[in-house]
Amino acid sequence: MSILKFKSILPKLSSGILRNTLLPTKIVPLKILCKYSSGSNLQTQENEHYDRPKLLNVHLPNTSEPLKLHPIWLRDHCRCPECYNDVTCQRNNDILKLSDQIAISTYSQSDDLLHICWSDGHKSSYSIPWLVSNTYDGKYKALQEETDRLTTWDGTTVNLLGLEPISHQRLMSDDKILREIYRRVIQYGFVKIEQVPPTKLDTSAVIERICRMSHTVFGKFWETGTNFDHKDTGYLNGYLEAHTDNTYFTEAQGLLVFHCTHFDGTGCESFLVDGFHVAKQLKQLDPSAYGYLSKVNMESEYIEPGEHFSSWGPIFRHHPVSHKLEQIRFNMLDRSPLSSIPQEEVGTHYRYLKTMATLVKKKENEYRFRLSPGTVMIIDNWRLLHGRESYQGERVLRGCYYSRSDFMSKARHYGIIS
Ligand SMILES: [Zn+2]
Structure with a gap:
């Protein structure tokens, strides 16, 4: 203007x-x-x-x-x-x-x-x-x-979206592709960039080309598989159920960037679940569960030596003006002791939570793939849930977060959101 x-x-x-x-x-x-x-x-x-x-x-x-x-x-x-x-x-x-x-x-x-x-x-x-x-x-x-223009998907329909991965060469040489990356993340919740040399330097260059890295308790550019710097399950090699990150932050980081730069082992299939699709399913299946999980505040926490993060909020957070679903906060491992409801209501609470968790774990909702060296994946942490099968062997996963404010600022700059 x-x-x-x-x-x-x-x-x-x-x-x-x-x-x-x-x-x-x-x-x-x-x-x-x-x-x-x-x-x-x-x-x-x-x-x-x-x-x-x-x-x-x-x-x-x-x-x-x-x-x-x-x-x-x-x-x-x-x-x-x-x-x-x-x-x-x-x-x-x-x-x-x-x-x-x-x-x-x-x-x-x-x-x-x-x-x-x-x-x-x-x-x-x-x-x-x-x-x-x-x-x-x-x-x-x-x-x-405003009507909802997002495209939600399940494990089958995600393959019909026709999303060709973006090449590393195109990303690094064509400014116009940046807008397309933002559009896909807003529209579908993720984007893949392929043929990225699996080095720390190239991964970092790809990340910085798209948006500025966020500096959190996990650092800016993190690495798992080579160390156990932070006392988080994500740094181990066991099964990780589908979840969103940072439910314990006042503002959960908006986007996750992953690049598996080295893998020599077995297992480790990754999966994504479109939380907004699950929300639609829950609303249809059990409207009172959806209403409850949109209203009741739950505390999440992350504790390591010298740190204690805590944040309260419902699982479904809606935009204060449009009242549309804006964020899913779903991480069953990072739940604090449940204190937000009287003991008399605990039974209902667990029933609703289990209904939601059952939908999240439904195989039909999972988009399964293998994160392999060369593929950088950007994931909307306010919409998609991510998980991983257990693995044996060596694996180096590098990545970072983009803050929600930073990413949405750029998306607004590109005219994708208002
Ligand atoms: Zn004046």
Whole structure:
């Protein structure tokens, strides 16, 4: 969205150049909203001009319904250089200097622009499409009404998605492929990059090419199979049931990157389960279980010498605005002692948890494959569950996490999410 530059509109108004110029609104004096009492107690009083103001009607093309805007909102969203720094993309204005008595003196609308002269002499110009896409109806409500566009899959349908792996050579030489990588991760939950030389250096270069590595308690670029640096089951060679990582972090890492750079042994088949697909199945099979696991907070923890991570949350976490499923937190091994419900409700709790665990372990839901040297796999840790069969022999698995915030920032930059 382009940033509006401040421009004076008075000469245009006085010379009558503007088309569709509307009659100026009456100057509306606004009374003081807040008062202090007993020194530090700030109280708010309802003020009819502030709480039930005369909204400005902005006429939109192709609809008879005007865009209705509060004068205070408009003044707070002025994008002139005095009010907004378009280099840092941050506001310059102090909310306490936003006068309660501010009012629109005159306004006019021309093409895609709305011009306002304020009662204190300040002048603002707004792009009308920008106003539309940043108000309640255009953004918040649109987000609530947005349909789900993700493609969920099971162990059979995953093979029908037609996802050709991306080659290492293409990744390293073609900037356009980066957007495709982000699109696939958002749409399907994973992406594979093949023909990557199985070295530490090449793996690290692939990882850094896509997004910045996250630094966690496990380091930035981790390695399992050559050491037991962290007291986690993932560092051993036993069976690992399907799970998501970091349920004990305040914000679980968003993405996992794996590269098995060396394997000389038997076993070790990997599997992924689309947690969003399992969520749909559970919702259909037992809606009360889905509702319960979306509501009841469970604590998870990770403890090693000098560290004790803990976080609370439900298994299904929904977006606060769209209410769509946003994250699955499912790791039965990292559960803390169950303290979030009274003992009388424990039976129901385990019944629902087992229903969910049964769906997660259903063979039909598993996408099975072998992580072999040369294939880098990026997995959405907020959506997919990952697991592994036990193995005998030598195995070196390298990888890292991308933080959710970092990965989604890039996805937004590429226009994949809003
Ligand atoms: Zn301004």
